[in-house]
Amino acid sequence: MIPVALYLVMLLLAPNRVGNLDSIISMLTLAVVPTITAYGVHFGFTSGIMDFSVGSRMTLASMAGCIGGYYFGPIGMILGAVLASLLLATVIGKLFALLKIPSFVISLGSLMVFEVIGERLNKYCADVLPDVATWQYFKAPASMQFIGKAPYNFIVLILIAIVFELVNTRTKIANQARVVGSDELIARNVGIDPMKVKFGTFILGSVFLAMAAVVSTCYSSAAGYYANMGSMGIVFKPMMSVIIGMSMGRLVRSCVGIFIGNLCLSVIFTGIIALGWPDNLQNIFLGLFLVGVLGMPTIQRYIADFKRRSAANKAHADAPATAAKVQ
Amino acid sequence: MNSTTLKKEQSGFKLSAKTVKSIVPFLGLIFIIVFFQVTTGGRLLSARNLKTFANYAFSAIIPCCGGIFLMSQGNMDYSLAGNICVSAALGAMVSQTSIPLAILVMIVASLTMGAINGTICIFLGVNSFIATLGASFMYGGLASVLLGGGSITANYDFKNIDTLVFKYGTVLVVAVIALIVFNYTSFGKHCRSIGARQEVAHQAGVRVRLERFIPFLISGLACAIMATFTLVRTCNATVTSGGNTQINTMLGLLLGGVPFSGGWNSKFRSVIIGGLIMAVVDNGLFLLNLTVPTQQLIKGFIFIVAVAISFDRENTAVIK
């Protein structure tokens, strides 16, 4: 309902640019990659992990995918991305389990390292494998570039969504991630090892991240690297859409909820462009949204407190208490 | 009684472990200075470098002075770069009219941004890292709108203040003020109490909400000073004016010995020692002609190692 409502709002504001089929398709298309990324982020997030290294890991997976794609075609691309992603997830997961420090510290430090590795890899491959990479980016294998275009990208999304739904509801790790995320102390009491579960979420999530990397590369026919910790921003839209999806939990399945979340975001961002507002306003809205979505629980609590107090006040006003005996 | 003597032994042992932990940052500073002095062939401590070093010291110590109040409570400000950029941009624009006005504008702007950070973190209940991270996106976007993709030139009169006296003098004044407030005022002690155990501070009559909000303003003030500094040094405001301030500040305080979750082990000397360490590291890496990515790589490692060593695992039930 909400994305439709948002769309209607946008429609009212800029009927010319927004109210046509192309526009709708572009909004849907824009939501695809963040959705798949969100699937990858979902498991860790459920168990309480904050992981900002997602962007840098996806970059490296994309690069591995391009190399694989060059030598072994489509299968190679997928395999390359998945293997690289699994490897990186193992490194980060082990680090987290071993060092026992907050997840965002590890993810921050790791992303700094991975970003640089990405940049080095790019420059190196540009020299050694000029057909695969230029100085600025890796080239996506031509055979796979069709994935970036409709309707193939939607087909891929639907397939991945089905897999996600299966994994999310049927695997032990996903279920235990929810348990750990709900109450880690009680979870320990029923015999679950939170560290093992969290490690598992990294691994599980990395497969979806690899898929997101592949699709993203095919979208832009290139895989670029980030510098100066710019890759941190990648995780925001997925994180927000996961939260939005969770809040819709009772109405729709997670895979759909997350997509709807991303759809909302892409409608807003497309709208910003359509209204002729400058591009950099996107970042402002991104920040505002992140804060709004995360601050929701506190606001809800304020409202609940207020309601309780008003009810108590009303009860006393309506039925003036027989003067309670003072003791 | 057996338990008391046992405790005495325990605390004796722990006492020396604590003293060891407090010397480590200082030793680290000496080590870093020696390391870079050697690898740069003596250029680090040369007279010519003294001028450059002033810039690095300024950029490291001032934000740390602001950051110590936040970190002693277990919070952090990740929006420093964005804050500085916006401030510098506004300052540059206004400076063409009047420099004192520009400085006033920068102070107001940075304080406002600090207040926004504080509101999101304290009143909306968002974790300080994410709150300021989100805010930094907003400020970054705002900065690029203001700068319109380029840069804004400031009044060249700013260059008049670009002296060593100004730099070292400001650092001294700010550091001394921060030291006095942090160590000798109620507020400073409240900050550390909040980091040690927030509920205890609350039940002892500390206005926890307010006093968790104020350090964000202090951090903002530090950003205003940094923005002024940028204009003084370069007479220009660009998208990179903020640089790596937030990571440097975090790293500086951590390496200086401030525990990740704050509390009573947060000492002011961490500001000076940690700030100097980061200044030397940055200066040294620059003299060694290492590229920015390499610097990032090194800092990433150091970050994880620093937290791994100093994190208080005993007092944390659940590590997320």
Next chain:
Amino acid sequence: MSEVKEKEIILRAEGISKSFGPTKALVQVSFEIKRGEVVGLIGENGSGKSTFSTIVAGIQKQDEGQLYLNGEPYAPNDITDAISKGVAMVVQEQGTFNNISVAANIFAGREQQFTKAGLLDLKAMNAAAAEALDKIGVEGIDPAQVVNAMSFEERKLLEVARAECAEPQLLIIDETTTALGREGRDVMYRLINKMRRDNRSVLFISHDIEELMAICDSIIVLRDGHYIGALNREEMTVGALRQMMVGREIADNFYRNDWNGRLTDEVALSARDICYGPMKDLTLDLHKGEILGIGGLTDCGMHDFGKILFGIIKPDYGTVKLENGAEIVNPKQAVKQKMAYISKNRDTEALMSAGSVKDNICLPNLPKLAKGGLISPKAEMDLANRMGETLSIKMQGPKQYVMYLSGGNKQKVSIGKWLASEAEIYIFDCPTRGIDIGVKADIYRILTDLKNQGKAILMISEELPELIGMSDRILTFKDGAISGEFLRDPSVTEHTLIDYMI
């Protein structure tokens, strides 16, 4: 010819002891539970019931003594280990997980049995959950639904289903029925009877003497960590049990020597119509030169009430006012109005463990110590040393971190910071919890001195002897309301009070 089968012994405890610092939670407890028997365990707060049951269930280990299960030595490493050996427990607190289904809750940690080729067979898990619920006689709960909207009682029943799923030989039920309504209790009783029929045993912990007498074959009484005795069906009477629970020698000068009441009738603090949680329209006055004792079971609301008086919690309705008309709405103001609050949670609310004695003592007193906004380290040390001497705090010096002090000395630091502030109104919550006798006596002396100086003291406590020994006046809380008022008098005994609390 009828055969009387001697029931086998399923659990034997021999000399189980456990201490937490100076507090002896269990002292050489030994008894047996037979197969097919429902054994009740009763005792006051602090008698050791929960400690014992958590040791048997595998949550913690005993310091001394041995457990035997079916004749074999039994020392479970954790809960899962205990369950695999046939011992399961339903705890007192909340033990279900939000955001997941009923079935997922019941089988949390044991999903392996439904996993085929890495994938969970949800249908099978839901079916098994339905079966489990059926076995304990609970109807109308859909295994696939998410638990968030379910009531505390329904969720507690899920925990029972979870425990029963493993078909334990010994089921421990820890004060669970107190939170359940009529239907919930019926479910529990049916299950207990079923277990008896299946020749399995139940260890049933509860405060409700009538309930225990109705379902248990025998009742074991613990007091102050000691095994006092067991009464079987024929011997059980309410009177006999009460006698065993509370009969104890109270040393004469331990508490107070006098039988005087409060010094004045001047009201220091008044609470009117407080509504919060279970509390409805709670109203009382605290007088100067009075020790007002508040007693009740753990969940009666008295602990939150103490926090409301100090402004830590904002009630849904009601006011707290002082004699000068000031209304207390937050701790900062309370401190300014010369009030003091000592929380029962020493290490998480009253003291900064990772902080020095000096920093803890000076914390509420910083504004007083400040001259021109600045606080001299010497002034802080002087204050800390002065309190250290006044209260005889055993420490290595004011700079020592509080975490290294013993419980009693920690409590002295906690009190010290408020003595230093020269407060007029004190709110103590469980002032001598977990403290050894020597320091307890010190603290009672401090309380008496304060009262005689005309201070107003509110003492919330779960220890009946303490309330009776120290209070000028006792108010008992039950279900959020004041159920009785008792003035200081030799005739007031623990029996009298318990009636009004349970």
